[in-house]
Amino acid sequence: MTTQLTLTALPGIPLVEPGDDLSTVILEAYARVELTPADGDVLIVAQKVVSKAENRYAHLRTIEPSAPALDLAGHTRTDPRLTELILRESREVLRQRPGVIIVEHQLGYVHANAGIDRSNIFSDDDDDPRVLLLPADPDTSARILRDALHERCAADIAVIINDSAGRAWRNGVIGFAIGSAGIEPLRDMIGQPDMFGRALERTQIAIADELAAAGSLLMGQASEATPVVLARGIHFNTSELGSTRLIRPKHEDLFR
Template sequence: MSSSLSLTVLPDFPLVEPGDDLAELIVRCCEQADMSLQDGDVLALAQKIVSKAENRYAYFNDVEPSEAALKLASETAKDPRQVELILRESNEVVRQRPGAIIVEHREGYVHANAGIDASNIHSDPDNPRVLLLPKDSNASSRALRNALRERLGVNLNILINDSAGRAWRNGTCGFALGSAGFEALVSRIGDADLYGRPLEITQIGVADELAAAASFLMGQADEGAPVVLIRGAELRPSEQGCETLIRPRSEDMFR
């Protein structure tokens, strides 16, 4: 268990454009800030800069809404073109009401609007664009981890986070979309509590807890802080990503 944790925003991180090398941008930003990365550090990245680098933009003028999108748009008071993109990025619609569409994203997690939005991106009013989530957030995390290891010779842990609302509480909170290098879900089943009783169901969403901490520094508006260095977390190495955090449908009591 970690006894202390430090989180530091990489200062003056540049705006990201399609095709940018995130590893190079991170290295350059660390050099300019006289920051060094160490084995075991976690780099938490806001989903948007990963999506931007991967050119995950979608332009409304290129979208032809389907009949299903037109129907759902009329029921939820949303632009049919956005709804079409949501359906393309989703396995199923879980819940809907005017102004909100909750879906199971094709990567498995339940998310509002499939994580698609237009905040913090420049858009032409004559051809609005939105940003989709990365195609494979775990693969993006692994690729960045490998690239930074090649450049710096250090074994880092990578976390890609986003923010979402929660079923029983107001406000958004950071959660993990993808990870690399560490165990995202840690089971404590069988471990003893303070009084020696074995834990029966306790699992810790380590990646989500780190994502929430990083999201607090990243902010949700004009903070311009998309990369956070987390130091001091004692993590279990793993080749798995955040897929372990997704509850199997058979155990989901709310669908």
């Protein structure tokens, strides 16, 4: 049996503004390449366009740094207003060095600067720059988008919301899932036989993360403007469990 996975960056995605309907944006992109939404499609959607549609902007001029933010900013040489936002979005500061603050985000993900970003964000006031926060609940965002697509085209489409992050012991960023709907994010293979009949003891496959990383190759990190990637050919189990299953419990995390 031949196994094939195809990835297509849906073209012509416009700059997303607060309140935009992402299901409309995506279906118009399908039509642009003469593709019809189909059962089993997986849409990998960049976190940034989800956050923009949900108006997850913050204006630094409106942020009043707290004493802890001022102290941390002094150590990390970061804008105290940005540091305050990072603390508000985080449960705990894990590591720090000049320019970078590694935190456990309120969502549970370990992330640099709480995922707050300034890249590819238009601001018409240099004295009051805008920054973009992660979606408040990415799993819910993914589910809402999946439901809207199903209502409009009747296809059973899974949705993954991805972001980029660094990894312990490895250079470079990689895409990973911060939200998902309609796809089993973590496939448990424990107990299944390998090629020689030995039972697998620890193997769990991060399906959503692997697809998020694959999608990131086409999305890029700079001016590519391709924030939605269609994956076809992947065999997956449908699930309403969100991507929080991918987060390792703190007591099992050997890096903390």
